[in-house]
Amino acid sequence: MPVLLVRENSRGRGWPAYVGAVGLGAAALALASLWTSGAWATGIGAAVTTFSGLVAERLRPRRGAAGDGDTVPAGAAALLRTAAGRIPALRQVDRPESAGAHSADGHPADGHPADGHPGDGHPADGGRTPGAPPAYIRRDVEPRLREALGRAGFVLLVGESTAGKSRLAYETARALFPRHAFVRPLGRAALPQALRVAGTRRRAVLWLDDLEEFLGAGGLTTAMLAALSGPTPGRRVVLATMRTQEYRRFEAREESRLTGSDRDAWRTQRDVLRQAEVVRLARHWSAGERRRAAAHMQDPRIVAALRAGERFGVAEVLAAGPELLASWHNAWTPGAHPRGAAVVAAAVDCRRAGLRSPVGRDRLRELHRPYLVERGGGDLRPEPFDEAMTWACATVHATSGLLIGNRTQGYNAFDYLLDAPGLAPVPEHLWQGLVGRVTPAEAYDMGLLAHQEGRPRRAAEALARARLGGVPGADFLLAITIGDAGRPRRAAADLAGITRRRQDRLGPGHPDTLAARHQLAFFTGEAGNPHAAAGRFAALAADAATVLGAGHPDTLAARHELAYFTGESGAPAEAARQLARLLADRLRVQGPDDPQVLATRRSLIWYRAGEPAGTEERLAELQADAERCLGPDDPHTLAVRSSRAAVAARAGRTAEAVTAWESLVADRTRVMGPDHPHTIYARLEWARALASSARTEEARSLLTRTLGDARTLLEPGHRHLRLARELLAGLPPAGRHPV
Structure with missing residues (x-):
């Protein structure tokens, strides 16, 4: 033939x-x-x-091929292609912007094809020809990246916004793999097609710039990575980048710090990251890198970046990150661009709320209004909306704009702004303006992020929408969120059904089944049955050690919860013995700065409580370590402060306790929101301290308000409701002061 x-x-x-x-x-x-x-x-x-x-x-006919029919998906479902509709080889991708690098010449990267034809059929810059990108400056970490790409099938480059991740990855991959197909999906919807195309090529680089956009519902899984891998290293490579702040969401595991209740809700995404060989890129440039940059003093952009001093990285200045941030802050001035600043604020908070897809122009028109009103509304003399959008999208110092995108595909905030210091929590009006109008997959992303950030009410609202839309795993995460929001009995009932279904479908030893058993055991204890919880965790710890190994994080987590509920069952000495053994194992496996090690230290101090002065000294040391490793607003750090406030109250230092609880209420309200059960608990303990200080009417007022709030948030019979009623009942009648 x-x-x-x-x-x-x-x-x-x-x-x-x-x-x-x-x-x-x-x-x-x-x-x-x-x-x-x-x-x-x-x-x-x-x-x-x-x-x-x-x-x-x-x-198959491709977009852009003359007379051949237009069948290639557009927008977020598209792959980067040449004008002829083909997947380019890396040597054909002759501009770093096509790989997602921030522009340094006035033309923000927007997923345009490798030959420069914009996806919506219009010139990217109003007809001007893009200038050459700045010379590539070899980074110190490049040899490490080359080595990783030579042996690993999946390499993840992690660094702060505008650190130069995409440029470094592009230059290194282009040098190593010039003949490889460059397969770049322009959105999560295009990921299945990208995997199919990469899987049919003998040589391919699957390019996932901003990896977080390809995680979550319908996103990358370990099974997809396994199907793509080839027998020969370097033939099929997944090369990804990720901002440090996004990576930390999975490295730090905020929710497990909070209560230990969730180690697996985002198992799929966490396990994807564990498959990668991670290479980290510093934002600040070393002396050697700056010397290499100085060899290109003929380029005024590099000259300006070097003159900025060592406060900023060279790549950061080339991308105009500091200039753009200053421009946004200055725009709030009356008569400047206050509406534009409000539009940017809305776009920034859309990303911070977990929405990874671009935001349409009409939605920004609606979402920005409360931001403008909060800053003064008409007194700011705001410009018309069209003028605001033009300003927000305009390039600054021949670089990117505050908003990146276009009318067809929507707009994203420049990612440098997402990590700006001092940003307030995402406001309720933005959340409500988004959550009812997103797709189920987007709702899952938003719910996942809200859950990680300790906002269970928001998380439940988003995840309920995701579950109705049939998003896999949404029912599991929703059940956990319901429990964390103060309804542990309801959570336990839902998790019992999920556990049975997973046992029937996957078997009793599957990691997902073990994860469901963990959550079921935890919320059984939270619902008021610590003896049953301890029994469940004893069985789970043994099974997890057999299936996953004695040093696996999930096995260690089960042992921690076993000790906790043993103590809550009335056996603090036995709990302390278990925690001492666990701490030794965790230090060996996880290291002293791991959040779970800090949590185990806190529990051990609590259940081993002996001489008060020694307890307070150990808690003070633990708080210092938590602030150093995790920061002052981390839930673990706040939990240590809660323990210190309780110890002060037990020691009779009521004035100190009042101050400590009042401060903790303010910080938990700011970090977790007023509705979180941990915030409610801190308010109750603050009221107890006020009552102990003979400030009875202040305590009564605070308890009455807290009980009213808690009734709307917590399920009947919740321990916080019982505590609120007990404290109220223990106060003397109104108008009578204790002797």
Whole structure:
């Protein structure tokens, strides 16, 4: 049978050729069945059908090919292609902006094809020809990245916004793999197509700039990575970048710090990151890097970046990050661009709320209004909306704009702004303006982020929408969120059903089944049955050690909860013995600065409480370590402060306790929100301290308000409700002061 040869640049490609290639496979199978029989027929037919399928994929009409029909998806469902509609080789991708690098010449990267044709058919810059990008300055970490790419199938470059991650990855990959297909999905919807295309190429780089956009519902999984990997290192490579702040969401595991209740709700995303060989890139440039940059003093952009001093990284200044941030802050001035600043604020908070897809112009028109009103409304003399959008999208110092995108695909805030210091929590009006109008997959992303940030009410609202939309895993995460929001009995009931279904479908030893058992055991204890919880965790710890290993984080987590509920069952000495053994194991496996090690230290101090002065000294040391490792607003740090306030109250230092609880209430309200059960608990303890200080009426007022709030948030019989009623009942009648 003659072999059909196809040229990549053939002008005869179109629907007739495509249909002919598909027909070739069908004819081959029919002829094979006539000429041979049995396994031979099947084998010949399958081989030729596979070949014809690959040919058909190459012949399928592409966007931009003259006269060949436009069938390639656009927008977020598209792959980066040449003008002829083909997947480019890396050597053809001659501008770093096509790989997602921030522009330094006035043309923000927007997913345009490698030959410079914008996705919406209009020039990217109003008709001006883009200038050459600045010279690439070799980074100190480049040899490490080259080594990783030579041996690993999945490499993740982590660094702060505008640290130069995309440029470094682009230059290194282009030097190592010039003939590899450059497969870049322009949105999560295009990921399945990108995986199929990369999987059919002998050499391919799957390019996932801003990896967080490809995680979550419908996103990358470990199974996808395994299917793509090849037997020869360097043939098929996944190369990704990720901002440090996004990576920390999975490294630090904020929710498990809070209560230990969730180690697996975002298991899929966490496990994807664990598959990667991580290379970290510093934002600040070393002396050697700055010397190499000084060799290009003919470029005024590099000269300006070096003159900025060592406060900022060279790549940071080239991308105009500091200038853009200052421009946003200055725009709030009356008569400047206050509406534009409000539009940018809305776009920034959309990203911070977990919305990863671009925001449409009409939605920004609606979402920005409360921001403008909060800053003064008409007194700011705001400009018209169209003028505000023009300003927000305009380039600053020939670099990127505060908003990146266009009318067709929507707009994203420049990611440098997302990490700006001093940003207030995402306001309720922004959340409510988004959550009812996003897709189920977007709702899952938003709920996941809210859950990690300790906002269970918001998380439950978003995840309920995701569950109704059939997003896999949304029911599990929703059940945990319901429990963390103050309804542990409801959570335990839901998790019992999820656990049974996972046992039936996956088996009792599957990691997802073990995860469901963990959550069921935890909320059984939170619902008021610590003895049953301890029994469940004892069985789970043994099974997890057998299936996952004694040093696995999930095994250690089960042991921690076993000790905790043993103590809550009335056996603090036994809990302390278990925690001492666990702490030794965790220090060996996880190191002294791991959040879970700090949590185990706190529990051990609490249940081993002996001489008060020694307890307070150990808690003070723990708080210092938590602030150093995690920061002052981390839930672990706040939990240590809660323990210190309780110890002060027990020691009779009521004035100190009042101050400590009042401060903790303010910080938990700011970090977690007023509705979080931990905030409610701190308010109750503050009231107890006020009562102990003979400030009875202040305590009564605070308890009455807190009880009213708690009734609307917590399920009947919740321990915080019981405590509130007990404290109120213990106060003397109104107007009578204690003797």
